[in-house]
Amino acid sequence: xxxxxxxxxxTADGDRHSxxxxxxxxxxxxxxxxxxxxxxxxxxxxxxxxxxxxxxxALTMMEGALEVGELSAVDLMVPRAQIEAIDIKEPREVWLPxxxxxxxxxxxxxxxxxxxxxxxxxxxxxxxxxxxxxYDIRAHLRPARFIPxxxxxxxxxxxxxxxxxxxxxxxxxxxxxSGLITIEDVIEQVxxxxxxxxxxxxxxxxxxxxxxxxxxxxxxxxxxDQFNEFFDVSLHDNYCExxxxxxxxxxxxxxxxxxxxxxxxxRFKVLTADERQAHLFLVEKLVSAAVTPLAxxxxxxxxxxxxxxxx
Numbered sequence: 001x002x003x004x005x006x007x008x009x010x011t012a013d014g015d016r017h018s019x020x021x022x023x024x025x026x027x028x029x030x031x032x033x034x035x036x037x038x039x040x041x042x043x044x045x046x047x048x049x050x051x052x053x054x055x056x057x058a059l060t061m062m063e064g065a066l067e068v069g070e071l072s073a074v075d076l077m078v079p080r081a082q083i084e085a086i087d088i089k090e091p092r093e094v095w096l097p098x099x100x101x102x103x104x105x106x107x108x109x110x111x112x113x114x115x116x117x118x119x120x121x122x123x124x125x126x127x128x129x130x131x132x133x134x135y136d137i138r139a140h141l142r143p144a145r146f147i148p149x150x151x152x153x154x155x156x157x158x159x160x161x162x163x164x165x166x167x168x169x170x171x172x173x174x175x176x177x178s179g180l181i182t183i184e185d186v187i188e189q190v191x192x193x194x195x196x197x198x199x200x201x202x203x204x205x206x207x208x209x210x211x212x213x214x215x216x217x218x219x220x221x222x223x224x225d226q227f228n229e230f231f232d233v234s235l236h237d238n239y240c241e242x243x244x245x246x247x248x249x250x251x252x253x254x255x256x257x258x259x260x261x262x263x264x265x266x267r268f269k270v271l272t273a274d275e276r277q278a279h280l281f282l283v284e285k286l287v288s289a290a291v292t293p294l295a296x297x298x299x300x301x302x303x304x305x306x307x308x309x310x311x
Contacts (some may be wrong), residue, residue, distance in 0.1 A: 038066065042256070060274040064190035067257045067271075073156055074149040075271070075282065076189060077170045077179030079210050085110050086121060088137060092129075099123065106167050106182075109141055114177050117144050120167060146171050149178055157186045189272065216283045217271070220244025231285065235264055243268075244278050254278070262286065 035041035042063065049059045085108040086095045099107060109118045119141025128135045145168040147156060160166065160183045170179040207222040208230050218227065222243045224235055237246040247268050248254060250261055255278050260269045267284040 042066070056274055056276065061191055063257045064272070068153045068157070068186070068189055070258070071153045071189065071271075072149065073147055073151045073153065073168075073170045073181050074179065074211070076153065076185045077149075077181040077211075078185075079179050079212075080114060080177055082206075082209065083108060083114065083177075083180045085114065086137075087112065088118065096126070096129070099126065108144065108167075108169060108180065109137070115175075117169060117177065120144050144169055147181075149173075153186050153189060156181065157183070160186070211282070214284055216285075218243055218268075218281045218283045220247070220278045220280065231266075233264070235266075243281065247278060247281065 035044055045059060045062055048054065049056070084098070084102055084104065086099065087110050088095075089112045105123050107121045107123065109121050110116055111118055118138065120143070121137060121141055125137075125140050128140075145159075145163060145165045147159065147168045147170055149170055149172055151159075156168070160168070166183045168181055169177055170181055172178040207219045207226060209217040211217055220243060223241055224237060224243060224246055225241075227233075227243050228235055235246065237249055240246045240249050247261060247263065247270075250263055251259070254276065255261070255270045255273055257270050257273050260267055262268075265286050267286060269282040269284075270278050271280040271282050273279055
């Protein structure tokens, strides 16, 4: 009696099952022993990537997921001074062109002062203005969501999902608005930069963003000359033109999320990166900040004057 031939579906299911068992076996082999620290777990992930168990994008997402729990809203928020809000005390003719030019889908609405938030306006609701000139914006504002600066990003993301909000205003310990954060900001921390059709506008405008008086977010593609001009310093690298290149050169390897390094009076912490390059840094200016050429000239002049008086 002849055996019944296996169906194509059964064969395919068997192949997939074998592939799955093979992948899991190879993944288990990477974890020679159970990791007891985050560093050991991250090293195991990099070994798995080295064995081509998954691609660079998957590694970036896993590292991003690990990093989310260690960052807070203040680390990713757009600072207060750079929030693009609608002030309804101004005439419609003043703020409407700005809204159209920005291309955002949501805007905080204030009345005279950033701490007097009336709500959130969806850009799509503005379409009614073109068919009804008497349309009252106040009557169609959505409630604003407020979160503290110290709220961890994983909690921020959970809050966004639970409340179905895409934007939240960040408040400091005194209840004042200190910044703004969106669900896209949090997701980008996990999956990497998400570009849309409006992100190509003024590409160099936000290369350096003020977080507070001692911290800045700096894009890796920022030219060192732009960094020097902004901070009035004189950083230099013999081989690289960008901040990302300079930091990578000093690390002597492609930096990973969370790694830090001090360069000429600045501490650079990697906020986002993939296997090929870093993308975003949190920069802190230390006490021993780099000396500018102007400061060097002033110091030399002072020394010369002191020597002359001593003579």
